[in-house]
Amino acid sequence: MNLHFKKPQKLKPSSKFFVRAKPLESGRGFHAQFSAPGLVPELVGGDNRPQVFPTEDAALLAAYQAQEAVLNARLQLRMRFEKVQKMSAVELSAALDEADLTPTELGWICQTDRVMAWLDGTYDIPHMVRVIVGLCKEPENVDRAESITGASVIERTRQ
Template sequence: MEHKPSSRPIANPIPTHGGFQAQFSLPGLVPALVREGGKPQVFPTEHEAEYAALKALFRLHESRTRDTRKAGGYRRLTGAELALLIDEANLTVTYFAEIAGVPQHRVMKWIDGEQDIPHSIHILIKMIAANEPNFKMAERITEDYREEP
């Protein structure tokens, strides 16, 4: 069995000596076999193995912890706060969008409250506003990674 993470949900019957094994996985996890007593369980039919894999996949999915906190537990920056921070950093919305690597209309949607502002943008504007060396570093990184037309 391969040991690389799956890119999609998996619930497969796998032919084996004397029957079928049940393989399952969620995206990002290494596929596993349905086990009983620590050993891979062998099912007499393909249908039974597939059903066991689907049940295991469902149990795995339901056991995942769900983060119900808004924005991963961070208080979101408001549009007004972002606009003020951009102004305090002596930047235009257009130039801030360029440094942040997003279209200007996205920044305007953040400021207008149409879209939530990612926490990383909060960090970026605070670091840029904190001091000139941070601003210069952000400018340099932006220029160094600009694609040629």
């Protein structure tokens, strides 16, 4: 069984995770629908048409299984082709200490909210952060990074 089927529609990408059982207009079953942030909602099915499930529970289970398969496929695809080891939050924290940087100082370059999300494990830490923190172990590179960033800051006046 093909776990998901994209029905040709003009749907917007979802802003949250969801699974739902959509009752058929005829009242004789349910379609299973799922989505994740950034994905267009999809119906579970095969042979280019959505599958009909006899009960709401069966449709929900199929939607959960399809969502799990899509999310795990993304993880496996990313891991298969990466050539660098991403930093963990603990490694980033230790690297910041070693470079004598605070999260706020790194945030001056990479946005403070992102740095905090990396440190609490909400988001993967991109490889460029390892490079930037490594370069910032030398004080002249910190000064250079601050001057480059400072030159691109646009000051706005409040109205």
